[in-house]
Amino acid sequence: MPINLKKYEIFLDLNGLDYDGIERVKLSSDKVELDSVGLNILSVKADGKDVPFEVKEGKLIVHSPVNDELEIHFKGRVSKDSILGIYSAPYDEGKYMITTQFEPIYARNFIPCFDRPDMKAVFKLFVKVPKGLKVISNTRVINVKEDGGKLLYEFEETPRMSTYLLYLGIDEFEEIKDESKRPTIIVATVPGKVNKGYFALHVARRVIDFYEKYFEIPYQLEKLHLIQVPDFEAGAMENWGAVTFRETELLADDSSSVSHKLRVSSTIAHELAHQWFGNLVTLKWWNDLWLNESFATFMSYKALKDIFPQWDPEGIFLLSDTLNAMEKDSLSTTHPIEANVKEAHEIMQMFDSISYGKGASVLRMIEGFIGEEEFRRGVVNYLNRHKFSNAEGKEFWESLGNVEVEDWITKPSYPVIFVRVEGNSIEFEQKRFTLLNVDSNELYKVPLTYEVNGKFGKFLFDKRREEVKVDKEVKEIKVNVNRSGFYRVFYDKLTMLPQLNDYEELGLVNDYWSFLLASMIDFKTYQEVLSKVNKNPLVAMEITQQLNTLFLVDKRKFFHFSRGILVDLYKLYRNSKDPLGEIAYTSIASNLAYEDEDFALGLSNLFLEYDKLPSKMKNAVAIAYAVSTGDFQTLVNKYTSYILDEEKIRMLNAIGSIGDKSIINNVVQLILNRTIKLQDSPYLIFQVMRNPFVRDEACKFIEENFEQLKNFISTAYGGPWALGQLISSMTMCGVDNPDEVVNFLEKIRFKEISKPIDEVEERIKVYSRLKNLDT
Numbered sequence: 001m002p003i004n005l006k007k008y009e010i011f012l013d014l015n016g017l018d019y020d021g022i023e024r025v026k027l028s029s030d031k032v033e034l035d036s037v038g039l040n041i042l043s044v045k046a047d048g049k050d051v052p053f054e055v056k057e058g059k060l061i062v063h064s065p066v067n068d069e070l071e072i073h074f075k076g077r078v079s080k081d082s083i084l085g086i087y088s089a090p091y092d093e094g095k096y097m098i099t100t101q102f103e104p105i106y107a108r109n110f111i112p113c114f115d116r117p118d119m120k121a122v123f124k125l126f127v128k129v130p131k132g133l134k135v136i137s138n139t140r141v142i143n144v145k146e147d148g149g150k151l152l153y154e155f156e157e158t159p160r161m162s163t164y165l166l167y168l169g170i171d172e173f174e175e176i177k178d179e180s181k182r183p184t185i186i187v188a189t190v191p192g193k194v195n196k197g198y199f200a201l202h203v204a205r206r207v208i209d210f211y212e213k214y215f216e217i218p219y220q221l222e223k224l225h226l227i228q229v230p231d232f233e234a235g236a237m238e239n240w241g242a243v244t245f246r247e248t249e250l251l252a253d254d255s256s257s258v259s260h261k262l263r264v265s266s267t268i269a270h271e272l273a274h275q276w277f278g279n280l281v282t283l284k285w286w287n288d289l290w291l292n293e294s295f296a297t298f299m300s301y302k303a304l305k306d307i308f309p310q311w312d313p314e315g316i317f318l319l320s321d322t323l324n325a326m327e328k329d330s331l332s333t334t335h336p337i338e339a340n341v342k343e344a345h346e347i348m349q350m351f352d353s354i355s356y357g358k359g360a361s362v363l364r365m366i367e368g369f370i371g372e373e374e375f376r377r378g379v380v381n382y383l384n385r386h387k388f389s390n391a392e393g394k395e396f397w398e399s400l401g402n403v404e405v406e407d408w409i410t411k412p413s414y415p416v417i418f419v420r421v422e423g424n425s426i427e428f429e430q431k432r433f434t435l436l437n438v439d440s441n442e443l444y445k446v447p448l449t450y451e452v453n454g455k456f457g458k459f460l461f462d463k464r465r466e467e468v469k470v471d472k473e474v475k476e477i478k479v480n481v482n483r484s485g486f487y488r489v490f491y492d493k494l495t496m497l498p499q500l501n502d503y504e505e506l507g508l509v510n511d512y513w514s515f516l517l518a519s520m521i522d523f524k525t526y527q528e529v530l531s532k533v534n535k536n537p538l539v540a541m542e543i544t545q546q547l548n549t550l551f552l553v554d555k556r557k558f559f560h561f562s563r564g565i566l567v568d569l570y571k572l573y574r575n576s577k578d579p580l581g582e583i584a585y586t587s588i589a590s591n592l593a594y595e596d597e598d599f600a601l602g603l604s605n606l607f608l609e610y611d612k613l614p615s616k617m618k619n620a621v622a623i624a625y626a627v628s629t630g631d632f633q634t635l636v637n638k639y640t641s642y643i644l645d646e647e648k649i650r651m652l653n654a655i656g657s658i659g660d661k662s663i664i665n666n667v668v669q670l671i672l673n674r675t676i677k678l679q680d681s682p683y684l685i686f687q688v689m690r691n692p693f694v695r696d697e698a699c700k701f702i703e704e705n706f707e708q709l710k711n712f713i714s715t716a717y718g719g720p721w722a723l724g725q726l727i728s729s730m731t732m733c734g735v736d737n738p739d740e741v742v743n744f745l746e747k748i749r750f751k752e753i754s755k756p757i758d759e760v761e762e763r764i765k766v767y768s769r770l771k772n773l774d775t
Helices: 194-215 258-273 286-307 313-329 344-349 353-370 372-386 393-399 406-410 502-517 523-532 537-553 555-573 579-595 597-612 615-629 632-641 645-655 663-672 678-690 695-704 706-717 720-728 731-736 738-748 751-771
Strands: 004-015 018-028 032-035 040-046 053-056 059-062 069-077 085-091 095-101 122-130 134-137 141-147 150-155 168-171 174-178 184-189 223-229 242-246 281-283 389-391 415-422 425-432 446-452 455-461 465-469 477-479 488-491
Touching: 040 053, 040 059, 095 223, 122 134, 122 168, 134 150, 174 194, 184 194, 194 223, 194 258, 194 286, 194 372, 242 258, 258 286, 258 313, 258 579, 281 286, 281 372, 286 313, 286 353, 286 393, 313 353, 313 502, 313 537, 353 372, 353 406, 353 446, 372 389, 372 393, 415 446, 415 477, 425 446, 455 465, 477 488, 488 502, 502 523, 502 537, 502 751, 537 555, 537 579, 537 731, 537 751, 555 579, 579 597, 579 615, 597 615, 615 632, 615 645, 632 645, 632 663, 645 678, 663 678, 663 695, 678 695, 678 706, 678 720, 678 731, 695 706, 695 731, 706 720, 720 751, 731 738, 731 751, 738 751
Parallel strands: 004 122, 184 223, 223 242, 281 389, 415 488
Antiparallel strands: 004 018, 018 069, 032 059, 040 069, 053 059, 085 095, 095 168, 122 150, 134 168, 141 150, 174 184, 415 425, 425 465, 446 455, 446 477
């Protein structure tokens, strides 16, 4: 008999970090197994009668049928060592926020429940806390009363929703509100930070307005909380009506850099898209995770394009999401967007640039091919058909009119399109693109767009080769117009390219960088492409990233080449007032300070006036100070003294740039004693592990202390699969010492980290080839 699940009624009594729970679950079933991890189950009643039960292997097994109600008495504990499930997030001296993070499989650490997305139910919460504390959950507080010297908060019932969207937050919250219309929007922070929340309040209101118009469905709840969490595993989480954020993804004001405000805006827009696409309509199982995340990513930039067109959100999307996804998807270790997911570690590893960036880029490609309005109508139909329920990816494609997308969802990677021109004839040929040139007979149904002699054309390219004839001799040709397609283009004659727009130039530069990595072109051809393009801000940022990779691979071999171009770009953008130009300036100056000690020495003089500097200069100046002085303690002191995480992150960038090997033990101690937030530890480790002056020492430390690090990371991040980030950071060490690093990785290999190990080993081969390049 299937489980007929209706409602959870949950009573919690908090005593410090311990809590007593009574849960009444409205359901009927002959057999009941709930998910339950780390909870002490005291008693179970079925329809009012005590019944036998057992807890084993993460399951609460009830040995009785249930016709109406299951009542469970249990005890739980708020974790101090993890940032998943229900946990304490420390801030200031001795203070902490109790908060939750349940996606994908951690609601079971909070309450016994059916912890899977297709088991939707209504939730009704009662929470008792000491006086002086406030409680936030998904819905409005409808009653607060004194009860036994404490305060008992009662919350409105939620809509039918999945367990991973449930939220509980307890602290001395400060709040600001926008009650101008429905819903009430509230920004909640720890004490002393709420005044940085007005920008988020403004963005959230405009984003909600945009989505209500686009989806033609109102936001479903009376209120929406945006909550700053002091230490948080994810960047943000879309809990229905109670969205949680890292501070760097939520708080900003006029003093913040353009790049920081863009980051905050895009994160808010992403999470609010989930209030419809994910919360109102939810995936049936995690193999369709990409549909949640890619759609929210795609919609976030669409919303920002409407609200902040001066930031060119679509261009930023191409630069940060599409190109990152294409890089990962060019490895032979990639996975299809829609993957077969069964085990916990497989779910966690699905939260990657394929699920977010590739999925969103494919949606952009389809929208460009079928038209914006037809695409929007399909989305509206899908949401209306499945609201308050669950759906699968195939049902979304059906709502779009069964467009040809299966290849892009079920096949790994993507094609490179070879373009050959002879007279009035154009030959197109497709082949799967991989950086190591893996043999593959894969064919894709490519919605190919092109422009010949100024005339636009398109067709569905589903053969190995296709010849297209035009009326006149081909003088000019470009393929992948406006960079709308998720594929690369290799021209037999670069001289036939016409004037390209900013997105097309960005695509060209990234394509030919990838062709260099894949040994399809020589270094001279790569240089020719760089000299050919206009250095618009998007292209400047992409080139800067490529030069930084070359420097990290071999700082001696590529130093002069990298420095020469960076200096030219620095001169071009140092006085830029354009928002994108300011973002480009920060990237260029920071990388120049990182790579060139002479430049760093000059710029580091400004560190004395650091707090008075324009925000666009701060990151570069902090890195310059680190490179030129190696003053670890001053940077740590600044990190701990700053109240705002926006400044703390700049100090971490600087600490990770110090070229003194003695910092390794100090950095590790800062992480283990929680001076550095758990959320920021992987980021700092990554910065240190890529640093060409200290990474050998850092890798030795990891090899010698792997078991200790494994235990720490597994506890903090919910399981051994979290080691994947640490493994990924060893790539550049492998370029220096490939045999030693690969031997170590093979020695520690186990199921949950096998995929990251394969990726690192492949990247080592790619970058080692780059290191041996004939320049």
